[in-house]
Amino acid sequence: MLFDEFDPREGKQLQIVNKDGVVVAPELEPTLSAENLMTLYETMITTRVADAKALSLQRSGRMGTFAQVTGQEAQVGVGLMMKKNDWLFPSFRETGVMVMRGLPLELFFLVFMGSEEGNRMPDDVNIFPICVPVATQMLHAVGAAWAAKIKKEKTATVTFFGDGGTSEGDFHEAMNFAGVMKAPTVFVCQNNQYAISLPRSKQTASRTLAEKAFAYGFPGMQIDGNDVLAVCVAAKAALEYAYQGHGPSFIEMFTYRRCPHTTSDDPTLYRSDEEVKAWEKKDPITRFAAYLRKKKLLSDAKEATIQKKAEEKITAAVQKAEEIRSQMKIDDIFRYTYKEMPLQLKEQLDSLKQTDALRGTSHA
């Protein structure tokens, strides 16, 4: 099993394509179809364009604070390897993998435009809404995995979290439950080296995060998190492991958060520009583009076309999002609290409507 070959306790890290796009582990290079390879690339571009657009919207006041994904786009590899019925339990920095798994783009914008409609996933898309309270989503993933076992479904659940997430109590409980229950859960840690201002070294005394899995009785592996092919290969191995009933596994994506924690953060307070620049050279999209060019799958013209297509898709998504948002009503505050609106809520909604009606006519 792939995980055995890359024991993080021995300092091993899986890398297939290096920062210049050169294949350094040809025996591990996956045999993905050209279509799939291009899907990976296109989705990474879409993610980056969406991020840029979102930032622009935030700066011009049309969107609120949100978390960018810049530098971590290789996450889309996990999404490609998942089956349609598998469940994804993300934190809040997984735009790429969510889009890969079928998240309608307008939903991404809606959440950060302050509308809960952004969490209304289509019925056939098994993605749980983004999770802001750190690490709480991991337990959900384990529970859903256990349910799959009971229902005798051959599906797996995948949960994402950051290096910061590994300090929360819920992380340890989730890992422990998964180990004991042999839950078909893949734990994907995006170790982007920072939890807001706290560097990874201060988050835990463990040398790697992947090795924590062994404490809970299952395998863990550290991979180059900016190498999308390594991501694919690791994710595939982990998912297969889960489908075959062997239980959970842990993938630590060693990557870097090139953007601030959110659009309201100022990273200059806690890290240097040199560090950021150094990681720019390891950019996941740049290296993958180089790889694709070598395979004659990408050209300047194609790149430009893909870029343009992405921009068009996103512009349309933003428009749709703003439209949906503008149609929200005050009833929406009350409708979803319970399945059936209790009398107390009905009374409060009526009272709110009455007050709002008065607003229009009052001179106060």
Place this chain on the structure above:
Amino acid sequence: MPELNMVEAINLALHQEMKKDDRVVVLGEDVGKEGGVFRVTTGLQQKFGETRVIDTPLSESGIVGTSIGMAVVGLRPVAEIQFDGFVHPAFDQLVSHAARIRTRSRGRYSCPLVMRFPYGGGIRALEHHSDSFEAFYVHTPGLKVVIPSTPYDAKGLLISSIRDPDPVVFMEPKRIYRAIRQEVPAEEYTLPLGKAEVRRAGSDVSLFCYGAMVREVEKAADALQSERISCEIVDLRSLFPLDTSAIIDSVKKTGRAVVVHEAPRTCGMGAEIVALINERALLSLQAPVERVTGYDTVMPLYALEHEYMPDPFRIQTAVKKVMNF
């Protein structure tokens, strides 16, 4: 005298208390190097070092649990939780231990911890960043709950909270973190816990409020003045211990009352105050007490947040209702 906003006033209080008392320790996520996501703890780590100003791993239960340990053996920890919605993992430590240590040990051990965090809505933030769960803490015997509404109060109340021998939940209304600037004395001063402040004396109706709502109430009162309605504004400041005398005295004086809070309606502070008035001032009431509150729904994201939060119009409407009863 320096003119400070609430962030700066709290920062000043922390600087001064840490200087005066070696036992005071600040810990939390991003409080040291970054100075806190709202810059409330700016400059503390540079001045007092990494052993007294600690950037903790991402773990709220860890923060509060270890703070309890520190407090029990003699330190005065001021633990920051980054946002109201993230206190919940620490709730077990707070309720099962911080609140009970003195009782269980018959006073041999106590927990003089301050847990401070920004709370409340109105800044168009993400999910879980706009809640108002003060009722959870008020309902937990053994905890004190303090909510300032001005920079001046924030400094005095925080210093009192740090010096208080019991665990204090210090909730900072983030909506007005920077919105009010006033003269705050540079020298140290304390404001007593358990005492409300009459922000404005009036004779027709008593308005009870705290936190960011005080400002909304003041706006409403200004508007009502033009209709010749005289509002008395009582800023509670401490939700536990509650200044029951101030509440009763005010109601006996005016005969009418309105309570305003952004927290959900059911079992909020409004319910407690109405019960109190019923017990001790029913004979003075000329109208039922009105509550202007948030609803019994999940706090909406910012697209509809303004519908949820009490604003001057809703407050005025409630006042007129009791005046015309």
Place this chain on the structure above:
Amino acid sequence: MAYDFLFPDVGEGITEGELLQWLVKVGDTVKEDQIVARVETDKAVVEIPSPKSGTVLELRAREGQTIKVGQVILVIGEKGEHVKVVQEKKKDASVSVVGFLEEAEQVLTGKKDVFEGKQIGSSVKALPRVRVLAKQLKVTLETIKGTGPQGEITEEDVHHAVQLPPPTGPKIVKKYDMYGYIEHVPLKGIRKTIAQNMVKSATETASVTHMDEADVTDLARIREKEKVKAAQEGVKLTYLPFIMKALIAALKKHPYLNSSLGTAEDGSQDIMVKKYYNIGIGVDTPDGLMVFVIKGADQKSMLDIAQEIETLAEKARQRTIDIGDLKGGTFTITNYGSVGGLFGTPIINPGECAILGLGRIVEKPCVVDGQTEILKILPLSITFDHRIVDGAEVARFANTLIEHLEDPDLLLLEN
């Protein structure tokens, strides 16, 4: 049309920045999202993208200038469009800023102005229920003194306040109505009591009057004869003592006439048959009808009864009678015949079963055994409560009474 671009909050809490560099100039065409300026804030240097596509019509800030969040920095529109000089928009927190901490515009002063209001006054203590009642009855609470345990105003206090006459102003009594002059006589005292009692009796009892006549010729003779003897004892002898004794004899035989219908503690009703005989006699006083009671009349002699009747009647007229002598009756006699009248329908004294009305004794020709004789006839009217007794029983009672009146020797026999 021209679009004012306001400098947005580009990170939580910033309020102003320094415009470092414009990347466009007036007349340039810009695309949405194209970076147009670089601004330095207290957090970082930020690149500002254009929110719209169009032509740059105006740059409203200079390089090096400090710009405030919410301030218009750029105007975009159609090429050649004329830009109206617009008043600098006041910083409005809700317009272009998101995830935003409002920044103070001025320093708060500690002024606390006291504004005196309507002084509606809640120095008054009263339960909400009582306040509502007072409102309904149009009573001003401040004018009432509370008698509740905490000094609060009670419901009774409010009701009492309503019954009080208006505190000020003369009482206006109209001397006429639409038909002519009238005199007002307040209903009070004995008149009021009589009014209340008569209405109570008339509405609560099922009264029927049984009428008959008694031949008192022999009785009259005895009275004439003994009148002189009685006068020597200082007693005025009327028919009444004789009638009373005859009455008692009849009551003893028909006890239900000497009863009252009462309601027990549990709500059930009882006919309480009295085993004592307290006979009331109505007397006409200047203030109205009063009934004094001869207690234990069955045990007193006729002379004693006569004496007592005289004494009590006089006391009643003088209004010196003891209240105890006005109470406790089991049967009443009303002697309207002493003034005039034959038959009547007297009203039962409340609490009793029947009343005996005596008309004027008249000499009349009557047929006795086929012969016409001149007899002294006493008309009797007995009103009884049909709830307690029926007509037949009363008729029998009347017959017994008449029997004793017509044959006074029976009284001698039975005593």
